[in-house]
Amino acid sequence: MVSAVDRPTTGARATTPVIELQDVGIRFRRNKRGRRNFKDLFAGRNRRARPGEFWALKNVSFRVERGEAIGVVGRNGQGKSTLLKLVAGVVLPDEGTVRVREGVAPLIEITGGFVDDLTVRDNVYLTAGLHGMTKRQIDDRFTDIIDFAEIHDFLDTPYKHLSSGMKVRIAFSVISRLEEPVILVDEVLAVGDKAFREKCYRRIEELLAGGRTLFFVSHNEKDLRRFCRRGLYLDKGALVVDGPISEILDRYNADYGIPPKH
Protein backbone atom coordinates (compact mmCIF):
# COMPACT_ATOMS: atom_id res chain seq x y z
CA MET A 1 0.00 0.00 0.00
CA VAL A 2 2.87 2.33 0.70
CA SER A 3 4.96 3.65 -2.13
CA ALA A 4 6.84 6.78 -3.02
CA VAL A 5 4.81 9.68 -4.33
CA ASP A 6 5.53 10.44 -7.99
CA ARG A 7 6.31 14.00 -8.85
CA PRO A 8 5.19 14.86 -12.37
CA THR A 9 7.26 17.64 -13.92
CA THR A 10 4.45 19.51 -15.66
CA GLY A 11 0.67 19.78 -15.72
CA ALA A 12 -2.07 21.26 -13.57
CA ARG A 13 -1.82 18.52 -10.93
CA ALA A 14 1.44 19.04 -9.10
CA THR A 15 1.51 15.62 -7.43
CA THR A 16 -0.02 12.20 -7.56
CA PRO A 17 -2.77 12.15 -4.94
CA VAL A 18 -1.93 10.48 -1.67
CA ILE A 19 -5.44 9.07 -1.48
CA GLU A 20 -7.74 8.36 -4.39
CA LEU A 21 -11.22 6.86 -4.21
CA GLN A 22 -12.98 6.04 -7.45
CA ASP A 23 -16.69 5.11 -7.52
CA VAL A 24 -16.42 3.44 -4.14
CA GLY A 25 -19.39 1.58 -2.72
CA ILE A 26 -19.70 -0.59 0.37
CA ARG A 27 -22.72 -2.47 1.56
CA PHE A 28 -23.62 -3.88 4.92
CA ARG A 29 -26.33 -6.19 6.23
CA ARG A 30 -28.61 -4.82 8.88
CA ASN A 31 -29.85 -8.10 10.19
CA LYS A 32 -26.82 -10.37 10.36
CA ARG A 33 -23.56 -10.50 12.19
CA GLY A 34 -20.57 -10.18 9.89
CA ARG A 35 -20.62 -8.68 6.46
CA ARG A 36 -20.06 -11.53 4.05
CA ASN A 37 -19.87 -15.23 3.92
CA PHE A 38 -17.22 -17.24 2.15
CA LYS A 39 -19.36 -17.75 -0.97
CA ASP A 40 -19.77 -13.99 -1.35
CA LEU A 41 -16.04 -13.62 -1.84
CA PHE A 42 -16.31 -15.51 -5.13
CA ALA A 43 -19.67 -14.16 -6.21
CA GLY A 44 -18.16 -11.06 -7.85
CA ARG A 45 -19.31 -7.52 -7.57
CA ASN A 46 -22.56 -8.00 -9.44
CA ARG A 47 -24.20 -10.42 -7.08
CA ARG A 48 -27.72 -9.46 -6.14
CA ALA A 49 -28.40 -7.67 -2.88
CA ARG A 50 -29.64 -9.83 -0.02
CA PRO A 51 -32.62 -8.80 2.06
CA GLY A 52 -31.52 -6.29 4.68
CA GLU A 53 -28.50 -5.14 2.72
CA PHE A 54 -27.91 -1.45 2.16
CA TRP A 55 -25.21 0.72 0.69
CA ALA A 56 -23.42 2.54 3.51
CA LEU A 57 -21.44 4.41 0.82
CA LYS A 58 -22.14 4.56 -2.91
CA ASN A 59 -20.38 6.23 -5.88
CA VAL A 60 -17.87 8.01 -3.67
CA SER A 61 -14.95 9.56 -5.60
CA PHE A 62 -12.35 12.07 -4.46
CA ARG A 63 -8.60 12.69 -4.44
CA VAL A 64 -6.48 14.02 -1.62
CA GLU A 65 -3.11 15.71 -2.06
CA ARG A 66 -0.30 15.38 0.44
CA GLY A 67 -0.64 17.81 3.36
CA GLU A 68 -4.38 18.42 3.03
CA ALA A 69 -6.55 18.49 6.16
CA ILE A 70 -10.03 17.20 5.43
CA GLY A 71 -13.06 17.38 7.69
CA VAL A 72 -15.70 14.69 7.21
CA VAL A 73 -19.18 15.96 8.01
CA GLY A 74 -22.60 14.33 8.19
CA ARG A 75 -25.35 13.16 10.52
CA ASN A 76 -25.02 9.98 12.58
CA GLY A 77 -24.84 6.85 10.50
CA GLN A 78 -24.05 8.48 7.16
CA GLY A 79 -20.79 6.62 6.51
CA LYS A 80 -18.07 8.88 8.00
CA SER A 81 -16.37 6.19 10.08
CA THR A 82 -16.78 3.70 7.26
CA LEU A 83 -14.97 6.11 4.94
CA LEU A 84 -12.07 6.34 7.38
CA LYS A 85 -11.99 2.56 7.71
CA LEU A 86 -11.75 2.26 3.91
CA VAL A 87 -8.80 4.66 3.90
CA ALA A 88 -7.21 2.71 6.78
CA GLY A 89 -7.69 -0.54 4.83
CA VAL A 90 -9.71 -2.04 7.69
CA VAL A 91 -12.66 -2.71 5.36
CA LEU A 92 -12.66 -3.29 1.61
CA PRO A 93 -15.06 -1.73 -0.90
CA ASP A 94 -17.67 -3.82 -2.70
CA GLU A 95 -17.38 -1.50 -5.68
CA GLY A 96 -14.76 0.86 -7.01
CA THR A 97 -11.16 1.35 -5.93
CA VAL A 98 -9.40 2.82 -2.91
CA ARG A 99 -5.77 3.81 -3.47
CA VAL A 100 -3.70 4.95 -0.50
CA ARG A 101 -0.11 5.67 -1.46
CA GLU A 102 1.36 6.45 1.95
CA GLY A 103 1.24 4.86 5.38
CA VAL A 104 -1.74 5.52 7.62
CA ALA A 105 -1.93 6.08 11.38
CA PRO A 106 -5.57 5.51 12.34
CA LEU A 107 -7.28 6.65 15.51
CA ILE A 108 -10.68 5.45 14.46
CA GLU A 109 -11.98 3.48 17.35
CA ILE A 110 -11.67 4.04 21.03
CA THR A 111 -9.51 0.94 21.32
CA GLY A 112 -7.10 2.41 18.75
CA GLY A 113 -6.55 -1.20 17.67
CA PHE A 114 -5.12 -1.98 21.11
CA VAL A 115 -5.39 -5.48 22.56
CA ASP A 116 -7.61 -5.63 25.64
CA ASP A 117 -5.65 -8.24 27.59
CA LEU A 118 -2.20 -6.77 26.99
CA THR A 119 -0.77 -4.15 29.32
CA VAL A 120 -0.41 -0.53 28.30
CA ARG A 121 3.34 -1.05 27.93
CA ASP A 122 2.95 -4.09 25.64
CA ASN A 123 0.29 -2.33 23.58
CA VAL A 124 2.60 0.62 22.95
CA TYR A 125 5.32 -1.73 21.66
CA LEU A 126 2.87 -3.79 19.63
CA THR A 127 1.13 -0.86 17.91
CA ALA A 128 4.28 1.10 17.18
CA GLY A 129 6.00 -2.10 16.01
CA LEU A 130 3.15 -2.90 13.62
CA HIS A 131 3.66 0.55 12.10
CA GLY A 132 7.29 -0.22 11.36
CA MET A 133 9.10 1.24 14.36
CA THR A 134 12.04 -0.73 15.72
CA LYS A 135 12.28 -1.64 19.42
CA ARG A 136 15.09 0.90 19.79
CA GLN A 137 12.96 3.68 18.27
CA ILE A 138 10.08 2.79 20.58
CA ASP A 139 12.42 2.69 23.61
CA ASP A 140 13.56 6.21 22.68
CA ARG A 141 10.00 7.53 22.45
CA PHE A 142 8.42 5.51 25.23
CA THR A 143 8.80 8.11 27.98
CA ASP A 144 7.47 10.84 25.68
CA ILE A 145 4.46 8.71 24.80
CA ILE A 146 3.61 8.00 28.43
CA ASP A 147 4.30 11.60 29.52
CA PHE A 148 1.94 12.91 26.88
CA ALA A 149 -0.79 10.45 27.90
CA GLU A 150 -0.14 11.14 31.60
CA ILE A 151 -0.80 7.55 32.60
CA HIS A 152 2.45 6.69 34.38
CA ASP A 153 0.71 4.64 37.08
CA PHE A 154 -0.96 2.30 34.60
CA LEU A 155 1.92 0.96 32.52
CA ASP A 156 1.38 -2.60 33.70
CA THR A 157 -2.41 -2.45 33.78
CA PRO A 158 -4.29 -4.47 31.13
CA TYR A 159 -5.66 -2.08 28.57
CA LYS A 160 -9.24 -3.28 29.20
CA HIS A 161 -9.09 -1.92 32.76
CA LEU A 162 -8.40 1.67 31.69
CA SER A 163 -11.22 4.21 31.68
CA SER A 164 -12.50 5.34 28.27
CA GLY A 165 -10.64 8.64 28.56
CA MET A 166 -7.41 6.90 29.51
CA LYS A 167 -7.73 4.54 26.56
CA VAL A 168 -8.02 7.49 24.22
CA ARG A 169 -5.07 9.23 25.87
CA ILE A 170 -2.67 6.37 25.28
CA ALA A 171 -4.06 5.54 21.82
CA PHE A 172 -3.70 9.14 20.62
CA SER A 173 -0.29 9.45 22.20
CA VAL A 174 1.01 6.42 20.31
CA ILE A 175 -0.72 7.13 17.00
CA SER A 176 0.52 10.71 16.97
CA ARG A 177 4.11 9.56 17.54
CA LEU A 178 4.14 7.25 14.50
CA GLU A 179 5.96 8.34 11.38
CA GLU A 180 2.98 7.58 9.09
CA PRO A 181 2.23 10.49 6.72
CA VAL A 182 -1.57 10.10 6.83
CA ILE A 183 -3.50 10.52 10.09
CA LEU A 184 -7.12 9.53 10.60
CA VAL A 185 -8.92 10.90 13.64
CA ASP A 186 -12.49 9.84 14.26
CA GLU A 187 -14.61 11.34 17.00
CA VAL A 188 -12.82 9.38 19.71
CA LEU A 189 -11.08 12.50 21.03
CA ALA A 190 -14.44 13.75 22.25
CA VAL A 191 -14.07 11.26 25.13
CA GLY A 192 -10.97 13.00 26.47
CA ASP A 193 -11.31 15.78 29.04
CA LYS A 194 -11.03 19.39 27.89
CA ALA A 195 -7.39 19.93 28.82
CA PHE A 196 -6.27 16.71 27.19
CA ARG A 197 -8.30 17.42 24.06
CA GLU A 198 -6.61 20.78 23.69
CA LYS A 199 -3.23 19.09 24.07
CA CYS A 200 -4.18 16.64 21.30
CA TYR A 201 -5.36 19.46 19.07
CA ARG A 202 -2.04 21.28 19.46
CA ARG A 203 -0.28 18.08 18.57
CA ILE A 204 -2.47 17.76 15.45
CA GLU A 205 -1.50 21.31 14.50
CA GLU A 206 2.17 20.41 14.81
CA LEU A 207 1.67 17.34 12.64
CA LEU A 208 -0.12 19.40 10.00
CA ALA A 209 2.63 22.02 10.07
CA GLY A 210 5.05 19.13 9.43
CA GLY A 211 3.19 18.25 6.22
CA ARG A 212 1.05 15.31 7.37
CA THR A 213 -2.29 14.60 5.71
CA LEU A 214 -5.33 14.54 8.01
CA PHE A 215 -8.85 13.12 7.88
CA PHE A 216 -10.84 14.47 10.78
CA VAL A 217 -14.37 13.35 11.66
CA SER A 218 -16.21 15.63 14.04
CA HIS A 219 -19.60 17.04 14.89
CA ASN A 220 -17.93 20.14 16.30
CA GLU A 221 -17.91 23.03 13.85
CA LYS A 222 -15.24 24.99 15.68
CA ASP A 223 -12.84 22.05 15.64
CA LEU A 224 -13.49 21.37 11.97
CA ARG A 225 -12.77 25.00 11.07
CA ARG A 226 -9.66 24.99 13.22
CA PHE A 227 -7.87 22.20 11.34
CA CYS A 228 -9.52 21.69 8.00
CA ARG A 229 -9.59 23.75 4.84
CA ARG A 230 -11.50 21.18 2.85
CA GLY A 231 -14.58 19.19 3.79
CA LEU A 232 -16.48 16.14 2.59
CA TYR A 233 -20.20 16.11 3.35
CA LEU A 234 -21.72 12.64 3.44
CA ASP A 235 -25.45 12.13 3.41
CA LYS A 236 -27.36 8.89 2.88
CA GLY A 237 -24.16 7.18 1.81
CA ALA A 238 -23.40 9.71 -0.94
CA LEU A 239 -20.67 12.32 -1.10
CA VAL A 240 -22.98 15.33 -1.45
CA VAL A 241 -20.38 18.09 -1.50
CA ASP A 242 -16.58 18.19 -1.61
CA GLY A 243 -15.32 21.74 -1.12
CA PRO A 244 -13.97 24.38 1.26
CA ILE A 245 -14.90 23.54 4.86
CA SER A 246 -16.93 26.73 5.31
CA GLU A 247 -19.12 25.84 2.32
CA ILE A 248 -19.53 22.30 3.59
CA LEU A 249 -20.64 23.50 7.03
CA ASP A 250 -23.00 26.10 5.57
CA ARG A 251 -24.63 23.46 3.41
CA TYR A 252 -24.84 20.96 6.28
CA ASN A 253 -26.37 23.59 8.59
CA ALA A 254 -28.84 24.62 5.90
CA ASP A 255 -29.90 20.97 5.50
CA TYR A 256 -29.90 19.88 9.13
CA GLY A 257 -28.99 22.82 11.36
CA ILE A 258 -30.94 23.61 14.52
CA PRO A 259 -34.00 25.57 13.45
CA PRO A 260 -34.34 29.07 14.98
CA LYS A 261 -36.68 29.43 18.01
CA HIS A 262 -40.06 31.01 17.30
Ligand SMILES: Nc1ncnc2c1ncn2[C@@H]1O[C@H](COP(=O)(O)OP(=O)(O)OP(=O)(O)O)[C@@H](O)[C@H]1O
Ligand atom coordinates in the same frame (compact mmCIF):
# COMPACT_ATOMS: atom_id res chain seq x y z
N1 LIG B 1 -19.84 -3.72 10.22
C1 LIG B 1 -21.04 -3.25 9.97
N2 LIG B 1 -22.08 -4.06 9.74
C2 LIG B 1 -23.31 -3.59 9.46
N3 LIG B 1 -23.61 -2.27 9.39
C3 LIG B 1 -22.59 -1.40 9.62
C4 LIG B 1 -21.26 -1.82 9.92
N4 LIG B 1 -20.49 -0.71 10.10
C5 LIG B 1 -21.30 0.35 9.91
N5 LIG B 1 -22.56 -0.05 9.62
C6 LIG B 1 -23.69 0.80 9.28
O1 LIG B 1 -23.27 1.65 8.23
C7 LIG B 1 -23.84 2.95 8.37
C8 LIG B 1 -22.73 3.98 8.43
O2 LIG B 1 -22.05 3.83 9.67
P1 LIG B 1 -20.83 4.78 10.10
O3 LIG B 1 -20.33 4.28 11.42
O4 LIG B 1 -19.87 4.88 8.98
O5 LIG B 1 -21.58 6.18 10.28
P2 LIG B 1 -21.04 7.57 10.85
O6 LIG B 1 -21.40 8.61 9.85
O7 LIG B 1 -19.61 7.45 11.24
O8 LIG B 1 -21.96 7.77 12.14
P3 LIG B 1 -21.73 8.50 13.59
O9 LIG B 1 -21.77 9.99 13.36
O10 LIG B 1 -22.91 8.03 14.37
O11 LIG B 1 -20.42 7.99 14.14
C9 LIG B 1 -24.70 2.89 9.63
O12 LIG B 1 -26.04 2.61 9.23
C10 LIG B 1 -24.12 1.73 10.42
O13 LIG B 1 -25.11 1.12 11.22
